[in-house]
Amino acid sequence: MSFSADLGSSPIVTITGCVIVAIRDDLDDSAVMTLQNQLVDEIARKNAHGVIIDISALEIVDTFTGRMLAAMAEMSKVLNARTILVGMRPAVAMTLVELGMTLSEIETALNADKAMMMISAERDRARRE
Amino acid sequence: MNDETWTISLRKPADVAHARKIAMQALDAAGASAIVKTRFVTAVSEIARNAIVHASSGVMVIGMGRLNGNRSIIARCEDRGPGIVDTNAALKDGFSTGRGMGLGLGGSKRLVDRFELETRVGEGTTVVLETRLR
Numbered sequence: 001m002s003f004s005a006d007l008g009s010s011p012i013v014t015i016t017g018c019v020i021v022a023i024r025d026d027l028d029d030s031a032v033m034t035l036q037n038q039l040v041d042e043i044a045r046k047n048a049h050g051v052i053i054d055i056s057a058l059e060i061v062d063t064f065t066g067r068m069l070a071a072m073a074e075m076s077k078v079l080n081a082r083t084i085l086v087g088m089r090p091a092v093a094m095t096l097v098e099l100g101m102t103l104s105e106i107e108t109a110l111n112a113d114k115a116m117m118m119i120s121a122e123r124d125r126a127r128r129e
Numbered sequence: 130m131n132d133e134t135w136t137i138s139l140r141k142p143a144d145v146a147h148a149r150k151i152a153m154q155a156l157d158a159a160g161a162s163a164i165v166k167t168r169f170v171t172a173v174s175e176i177a178r179n180a181i182v183h184a185s186s187g188v189m190v191i192g193m194g195r196l197n198g199n200r201s202i203i204a205r206c207e208d209r210g211p212g213i214v215d216t217n218a219a220l221k222d223g224f225s226t227g228r229g230m231g232l233g234l235g236g237s238k239r240l241v242d243r244f245e246l247e248t249r250v251g252e253g254t255t256v257v258l259e260t261r262l263r
Binding site: 026027028029030059060061062063064089090091092094095098099100101 | 142143145146149150153163164166167168170171174175178222232233235236239240
């Protein structure tokens with residue numbers, strides 16, 4: 001397994017065609033951009049059909065990070081992968097709503113297990129059709 | 130009573146993360162709740178980034194204070210940027226002169242107990258954020 005030189009980068013792994021990224025605590029803006037590039041690269045390289053972004057480590061999601069999360073979901077969609085955001089803290093959810101940033105275009109699930117089930121179920125259905 | 134203050138120079142995007150970290154540490158030390166921390170530090174992040182994006186640099190000072198008899202945290206962000214021509218428009222959701230969504234300034238105001246905006250065109254902008262540590 002290889003990690004980028006950037007010491008604090010968030011690990012990205014792909015399991016049965018589903019890219020899973022656990023965002024580490026408090027990324028600065030350039031780390032967020034790097035993560036976005038790595039994620040898109042991983043989806044394309046592994047031909048992934050799903051993306052799970054775990055933000056349970058994040059105490060803060062400001063409009064910059066929120067915009068990047070929305071962009072990641074959008075890019076995954078273009079690459080034919082479904083994105084599910086998991087682990088949002090209640091305080092973060094409340095703050096995003098107060099900011100007027102509801103991230104309504106991003107699908108959410110309670111945890112990574114549930115998101116994985118949602119993504120596998122959809123893939124199985126697509127295979128049967 | 131802790132009267133220590135922290136001064137953060139805002140020049141590059143990584144300084145925004147540094148400002149968040151300092152604000153978070155101050156709130157942790159003061160025993161603030163998760164919701165108070167997340168709301169205040171999010172506002173700090175928006176305002177610090179505004180200084181870098183719109184004024185290319187600024188200075189933020191974070192310290193403890195008192196608001197209506199309660200302990201509070203204060204962040205004061207000062208820049209020598211172009212100033213804001215129409216503050217009412219700038220505080221409206223969806224108003225943006227940059228590439229953002231225009232939620233930062235008005236949103237930050239909703240996230241704190243006291244919000245002050247002082248600006249002079251051609252001279253700079255000062256934003257004060259203050260929240261009670263309930």
